[in-house]
Amino acid sequence: xxxxxxxxxxxxxxFRESVRDKVLYNLVVFAIVLIGASYLIGQLTAGQDVKxxxxxGLSATSxxxxxxxxxxGIGLVSKEVERRSIYSLLSKPIERYQLVVGKYxxxxxxxxxxxxxxxxxxxxxxxxxSWGVSADVQRVWDAPGMxxxxxxxxxxxxxELMLVTAVxxxxxxFSTPLLSAAFTFGFYIVGHFSSDLRNLQDVVGAPAAAAxxxxxxxxxxxxxxxxIKAAIVHGQPVPAGYFVVTVxxxxxxxxxxxxxxxxxxxxxxxx
Amino acid sequence: MTSRFSRTAGVTAIILVLLAGAVQxxxxxxxxxxxxxxxxxxxxxxxxxxxRRLAGAYTLSASDLYWIRAIQYxxxxxxxxxAEMKWPAPPPALAKVPDDYxxxxxxxxxxxxxxPLFTVAYRFxxxxxxxxxxxxxxxxxxxxxxxxxxxxxxxxxxxYMQDIGFVHYWYMxxxxxxxxxxxxxxxxxxxxxxxxxxxxxxxxxxGDRRSxxxxxxxxxxxADNDWMRQDAERRLMQLRAxxxxxxxxRRLDTYVARIGHPATSWEMLIRAGLVAGVxxxxxxxxxxxxxxxxVTVSQSSTIWPLPVEPRHLPTPPS
Numbered sequence: 001x002x003x004x005x006x007x008x009x010x011x012x013x014x015f016r017e018s019v020r021d022k023v024l025y026n027l028v029v030f031a032i033v034l035i036g037a038s039y040l041i042g043q044l045t046a047g048q049d050v051k052x053x054x055x056x057g058l059s060a061t062s063x064x065x066x067x068x069x070x071x072x073g074i075g076l077v078s079k080e081v082e083r084r085s086i087y088s089l090l091s092k093p094i095e096r097y098q099l100v101v102g103k104y105x106x107x108x109x110x111x112x113x114x115x116x117x118x119x120x121x122x123x124x125x126x127x128x129x130s131w132g133v134s135a136d137v138q139r140v141w142d143a144p145g146m147x148x149x150x151x152x153x154x155x156x157x158x159x160e161l162m163l164v165t166a167v168x169x170x171x172x173x174f175s176t177p178l179l180s181a182a183f184t185f186g187f188y189i190v191g192h193f194s195s196d197l198r199n200l201q202d203v204v205g206a207p208a209a210a211a212x213x214x215x216x217x218x219x220x221x222x223x224x225x226x227x228i229k230a231a232i233v234h235g236q237p238v239p240a241g242y243f244v245v246t247v248x249x250x251x252x253x254x255x256x257x258x259x260x261x262x263x264x265x266x267x268x269x270x271x
Numbered sequence: 272m273t274s275r276f277s278r279t280a281g282v283t284a285i286i287l288v289l290l291a292g293a294v295q296x297x298x299x300x301x302x303x304x305x306x307x308x309x310x311x312x313x314x315x316x317x318x319x320x321x322x323r324r325l326a327g328a329y330t331l332s333a334s335d336l337y338w339i340r341a342i343q344y345x346x347x348x349x350x351x352x353x354a355e356m357k358w359p360a361p362p363p364a365l366a367k368v369p370d371d372y373x374x375x376x377x378x379x380x381x382x383x384x385x386x387p388l389f390t391v392a393y394r395f396x397x398x399x400x401x402x403x404x405x406x407x408x409x410x411x412x413x414x415x416x417x418x419x420x421x422x423x424x425x426x427x428x429x430x431y432m433q434d435i436g437f438v439h440y441w442y443m444x445x446x447x448x449x450x451x452x453x454x455x456x457x458x459x460x461x462x463x464x465x466x467x468x469x470x471x472x473x474x475x476x477x478g479d480r481r482s483x484x485x486x487x488x489x490x491x492x493x494a495d496n497d498w499m500r501q502d503a504e505r506r507l508m509q510l511r512a513x514x515x516x517x518x519x520x521r522r523l524d525t526y527v528a529r530i531g532h533p534a535t536s537w538e539m540l541i542r543a544g545l546v547a548g549v550x551x552x553x554x555x556x557x558x559x560x561x562x563x564x565x566v567t568v569s570q571s572s573t574i575w576p577l578p579v580e581p582r583h584l585p586t587p588p589s
Contacts (some may be wrong), residue, residue, distance in 0.1 A: 041335075041339070048335075048338065048391055051335075051389075051391075052335045055331040055332050055334075056332055058331070059328075059329050059331065062328060062329075063329070137497075140494070142390065189327065192327040192328050193324065193327070196324070223328070227328050229331050230330070230331055230386060230387075230388060233331060234388040234390075236388065
């Protein structure tokens, strides 16, 4: 029980520290401004304003969430080492894995709040746009303006960001912040190109290269599966089973990364 | 406190003066050395698959950007071509081969590859592509290719089938193919009942103005948004104008038979008691009367130029 309480205390501390970070506010304000500006962009698009506001709002939530996850995630451990506060932390009666898990949980809490704020901003813009639009016009939209289904897409973005945060934290346990950021962005990009890795044998003649690519496809995090924005914006159904399997995949992968991060962190010598 | 305030005010004033100076210098530079016209009609990446890969998780926003670009490209070129049409035609030796929208299909192809479910891009896009100049690229073949691409993503979209039928009817004058597509659309679950009768009318009366009207009314009913609705309403007004022009032309023929020469102004027809006043088209703009006694809509009317009507089906032998 005490172990859990200590982990929760670390998470709360990370959350409090992140909330004080000015970079975070800048990112969130910029995302909200972008979502608001999508209203203006929507005016240029021959009646496609609702679709474009949804597209841009979801993309802004995803990309700014990614920046928050990476830029705060990579500093979680390295900052403690840089400030030398790691020594006082480790002198306390806590295990190193608790520190890793607590820091991860704290950043996930921060992300949850930020994603919720961006989602609220998106709904406000959509409410403004849908207000006063006749039922006839709304009937031909692919999905309602204030579509509650958008929460599914936002939820999947959040789960993806949880996975990216775990990747950033993993790198931050043994690398410098700059390299950790580069590695995490690299993983993010590869994670969205995973189908190309799977189908490499179609364009590459060497069986060894194709086998290696196929192996990487299974081992690296597959982030493309979290992208259901197109289906949601166009009002297409996404089966409940798809959510269950995808979220379970993320949970297992995150658990694996946190275990690996804890293991590396526990063997690190800070003398 | 006062010194701090005055320092802040002083710095603010300096910043404003410097900013005003920069703006002024830019204005002077633009006046003396005008910027070169930018070549905005370029598309550096034409491979839609490459763009889809580059866009990663942001294909939807990328498709929106290309859609906005397609609309601006279409709108800008349409304005330019319409303005050119109001000038006297160049001698045949100098006339260029009409290809005023070369990037329209690539832009629409990229848009719909990035977002294969983008309904309006297929439906608008096919109108832009199929329309003859100046309002479109005059490429009904590409319009059909785009709509068929849409059908590969959404085989249940009866609207795409209806639009393919419409392109066959209006721009290719292939009434049999048009009727087949309307019929195919009517078989899709949830398709409106009138598609069946549209197929029958097309087959029986292809090229007839009544079937054209039925077609545009069908488009009006299935319009996805205001632009399509307004376009269909404009087309229906053009058909009304064609009916009115036929009527006025008969009055002009009567005038020639009665007076012996064609009327060159509406006043002559009014004096002869053949019309009550200057006739107005459905947009309330006066019809134009040429020197050789032909009626048409004025170039200042929003329904100018009138479309070339599909040719009539030959009357079957009785």
